[in-house]
Amino acid sequence: MKKGVCIVNVAQGGVIDEEALVRALEGGIVAQAALDVFTEEPPPKDSKLVQILSDNRFYRSLHHLLYWQRSLAD
Template identity: 55%
Template sequence: TRLTGLEMNVLVFDPFAEQSTENKNISFSTFPNKLEECDFLVFTCALNADTWHMLNQQTLALLKSGAFVVNVARGQLIDENALIASLESGHIEAAALDVFDVEPLPRQSKLIQFEKCILGTHNASNTTEAANRASLVAIDKIGRFLHEQ
C-alpha cells in the first residue's frame, strides 16, 4: 500500500497471499516469473526447503541489469557467492542486507567491500523491551570489540 501510494508497481510473489486486489498497481506472479521487470527485489519470506537460495546464479541472471536486492527476512534465501559475483560484474547495482548466510557476517566477507552494499543488523522483534535488550547487547559487543583493538 505504501509503495503504490508512491505510484510504484508492486509485483507480489506469494503463493499464500490473497490475490484479489482493486489496486491496479499490484499484480501477482509465481517466482521467478517476471523477475526481468523488477527494479527492486525485496525478500520478506520464511526460509524453508523451497526458499533456500531462491536467489541464486540463475535467478539473479533473470533480474534486469541495475536491479537492487533487499533481504530483511532470512540470510539463506540468497546464495551470497552468486550475489557477490553479480555485484562485482555490475549486473546488480546494490544490495541491502540485514541477514546473512553465516551470522554474524565474517569480517573477511566480500560483501563488506562494496560501497553500494548496505549491511545492517536484523531485529526480528519490535517490542520496546526487545529493542532495548538488543541495543544493550549491541552496545556491549561494540565495547568489547573496541577494547580488543
C-alpha cells in the same frame, strides 16, 4: 535479470546465494544490495561480500547495526 537491479533481503540469512550476489555486484548486474541478514551472523571479517559492499551499494538497518555492536562487545 535486467542490469542494474536492486536486491533487498530482510527475511533471513541463506535466502540469497551470497557468492552469486558478489559476482552480480562485480559484474554490474546488481547495482545495490540492502541486507539485514547474512548466511553467517556476524559475517566473517574476510567475507568477500562485506568487502565489496560500499555505502553506495549497501544499506545497514538499525537492527543490523545494533546486532553487530553487541557482537563486537562480546
